[in-house]
């Protein structure tokens with residue numbers, strides 16, 4: 236399947252005329268795009284361009300805050316996310332990694348076992364197996380395998396971020412949303428996580444919001460450029476970086492001539 | 495260069511003591527006095543109680559009798575009996591029942607206010623709970639006498655309604671608001687990012703509360719419960735009015751009992767200062783003091799545990 240050219244693959248996420256408002260402040264203005272299966276879709280853009288808001292609309296995190304209003308349509312596998320009666324089932328198919336690692340106040344093991352437990356896995360052997368697999372894939376297993384029972388919050392920042400990635404993987408998600416995951420992670424660890432993401436592409440669709448233009452270049456199949464709530468441009472990452480752009484502002488941003 | 499040197503010679507504020515400096519000093523002094531006087535009062539009370547009762551409690555009071563005999567006959571001549579068992583059991587049973595009532599009520603209320611109520615409703619509820627906490631205990635005692643008493647008589651078809659059940663319910667309702675407030679603080683101290691992360695994993699609201707919020711607020715919740723227990727132990731007026739105030743080893747919640755605190759309140763005014771009876775009452779005071787002190791200490795340790803884990 237991965238051999239199939241990108242734009243011939245099925246659409247995993249379809250976004251049509253998506254607008255997001257906080258009160259009367261527009262955070263995202265009438266955006267339409269689609270994200271294909273097994274693609275890493277990069278989103279770049281300066282602060283306040285609406286990247287995080289975009290991610291929050293995908294798994295209906297807006298419903299947690301009263302002041303966030305979402306208009307338009309986001310569809311997962313062609314099915315409008317608003318029409319999912321069970322929002323929890325929707326969210327469990329979508330893994331999220333936040334900019335700053337949120338180690339739940341649980342042990343390392345419990346952090347990863349939480350989501351399988353929530354979906355009803357009780358068998359200890361099976362849980363052990365899931366925990367080991369997810370931690371290994373997040374490139375963390377070797378560092379923590381002897382201290383699975385210590386608190387997740389005692390890990391270093393970079394380790395905690397890998398723990399949250401392991402936790403997201405434990406959901407066995409179809410879609411992984413990453414919001415500036417490397418903001419609190421050192422460059423070496425960042426590279427290791429990037430390698431992990433390249434492998435994960437075989438199994439899931441990844442939306443990668445990043446403030447590192449070069450990170451999008453290294454990882455993303457396609458990249459979208461958001462600016463002040465507008466989708467300025469979306470295209471094959473190679474094309475954008477070969478300056479085959481439609482909008483001058485994209486070049487300016489990629490070359491760091493901005494603001 | 496000369497600019498720089500000139501600047502150095504007249505660094506503003508280096509050795510001028512402006513009004514803000516003096517205000518700072520005064521504020522420090524006032525705060526210090528306040529803090530010190532609180533400590534002084536507590537120590538003075540402790541010394542007073544100890545002076546009145548400690549010698550008697552240690553050297554004269556028969557501890558075996560005090561802890562095992564249900565006979566509280568402090569005024570029998572020539573041999574008064576100071577058996578505290580009935581009073582201890584009375585206090586413990588009323589407090590125990592009160593906690594059975596208060597813990598589910600207050601935790602439920604705290605979870606509702608902290609996790610489910612939003613906006614206006616939440617603010618109103620918090621104010622309401624604080625109002626409830628401010629009701630004087632004599633009013634609760636009055637409610638026990640005039641409302642709960644006939645209610646128990648009617649509902650359970652028993653001759654008296656001034657019983658463990660009555661006092662326990664009253665005390666439970668009385669302790670619940672303050673426990674709610676503390677428990678709610680503990681829930682509020684759990685960062686929203688935890689809730690968000692757990693919800694993003696696909697956890698339902700209840701799963702988030704059960705698996706993430708309650709465990710991480712555990713110490714604060716334990717502290718809330720312990721403070722409620724302490725409150726129940728120390729409460730006097732409401733228990734005096736609602737428990738029936740009769741020295742009795744209870745066998746069911748429909749028995750009247752007498753509490754340690756109520757005994758002191760009711761009898762101290764009628765004893766001769768320095769008499770055995772008087773000192774025996776102070777011994778009870780010391781017991782209460784030790785118990786509440788221990789409970790508060792435990793609560794404090796629990797809260798500290800919560801801070802340290804962060």
Ligand SMILES: Nc1ncnc2c1ncn2[C@@H]1O[C@H](COP(=O)(O)OP(=O)(O)OP(=O)(O)O)[C@@H](O)[C@H]1O
Nearest residue numbers: 257261262281282283284285286287288289300302
């Ligand atoms: N909870 C909120 N309430 C009100 N306004 C918000 C809220 N969250 C975001 N906004 C506003 O929405 C706009 C877009 O914010 P968003 O967080 O999506 O930007 P971003 O692209 O993720 O920025 P960054 O790169 O700094 O993370 C900003 O102007 C921001 O001030």
Ligand SMILES: [Mg+2]
Nearest residue numbers: 286287288414
């Ligand atoms: Mg953001």
